Amino acid sequence: MNADRFLARHPGVVRLAVVLAILLAWEIAARWLIDPLFIAPPSQVFASLGAVWQTSGVPAALRLTFFELAVAFAIAVVIGLVIGLAVGLQPFARRSLLPIILLLYGLPQITILPLFILYFGIGAASKIAFGVTHGMFPIMVTVIAGVQNLKPILLTSARSMGASRWQILRWVIFPHMIPSFFAGMRLGMSGVLLGVLLAELYVSTAGIGHFTTMFTENFDPTKLFGLIAMLAAMAIVLNEIVRRAEIRFGRWR
């Protein structure tokens, strides 16, 4: 009876049990049912994390990928914010340019990945560029939507009280677009992660894509699972940071 009530109050415990059950099934399948050339049991993957970290070049590759993600995210935020504000604040510009932005946003960018490699080389630049183009459009669109929802009366009253352009931007527009800006940052982060990781996996000489290819070709699933677990952890942490920021600043007005 008590246990029932405890579980009813804490669904997280059951969720954890579900995850553990999946891991257990995977462990059993990997140990006894499936060829060890293709899958590694989670216990071995966990034990191999140290060995993966010690593989020469892996820490540098993870650092490089993190650097690519950070730079791409910063550039995407700046471009998204500047273009979003410039287009969103002018009704005429918004009406004429927003459809073009939405059209570009809707294009399947993955088709032009080989072009990015051709223009920016196989180094970090192409990954950053591909991450930027994936991340900037959601930021732009949410910033435009956020500015659009601004009540015109606020602008009119600020202007009639003699506020300068800068003052209006700083004290009226900026506070009102904070929630949508952080929502855009969260979407932008998933875009940047997608773009950078796609480009990394496509071709890479020093980043993590190089090592995923190497571990795959060597039929070393243990290290491959370990490396991908590290990257997934990195993605989760980055997503969580922007999500927390959205919750923290999203309510503030």
Add this chain to the structure above:
Amino acid sequence: MARRDERAAGIGSRAVQVGFLVAVFVLWYLATNRWGVNRLLLPNPISVWHQLVDVVSSGEYLPDLRVTLTELAIAFVLSMTTGTMVGFFVSRTRYAIRVFDPLFAGIYSIPIILFLPLYVLFFGLGPASKIALGATISFFPIVINTIAGFGNVDRTLVTAARSMGASDYQLFRFVLLPAALPVILTGLRMGFTIALLSIIGSETIASLAGLGHHIVQLAEGMDMARMFAYIAFVVIIAALLNGIVSYLEARGRRHR
């Protein structure tokens, strides 16, 4: 007066849009024909057009298109059936929703394309790895939307139908399904779109055939005009497929 202003502004913004597109093509043309930008970086728009006509008329895209569409169809059928079924059973109790919904949402926020090397290792370079990845990625929006759709049906509707003696089937067919359908259809459209993207993406990264694979082949052969034409072709195909799915979604909403 105000209406005329609005109409003038409408024409004006239309003119800006057309002008933007024309400017892109004029600049592209001038860059390749007058300013001597290297053909290997940017092919001439006119030769791209000729190549596009050739790609479409020669029918050489057919084998790759067939591979990609087959992968997409199988992946989508898999994720649609599993996603809607799992979503329905989870949505039956509040408690199951609280246990599973955050789990699915959490996994959905990870870029699942990361697992592509594992899928390639496990399923090989052929269509199987694309189908498995496409099905995995599109499963999550479908299951999340199905849970949201069935989970948010107004309780009073269910109670009312029950008290009037509706059977399980009648409850599902005439209350739950119509109420949940719009949200589920949105999930299916989202799932379809990202299944298409992830299949073309995984074909680009590691594969033996398919539309994404062909773009890479042309890129590696430095056949730039043909590659631009083929990219345009794939973009048009993707736009057509997405258009069809959006149309079906809109129709499904009306005919519930």
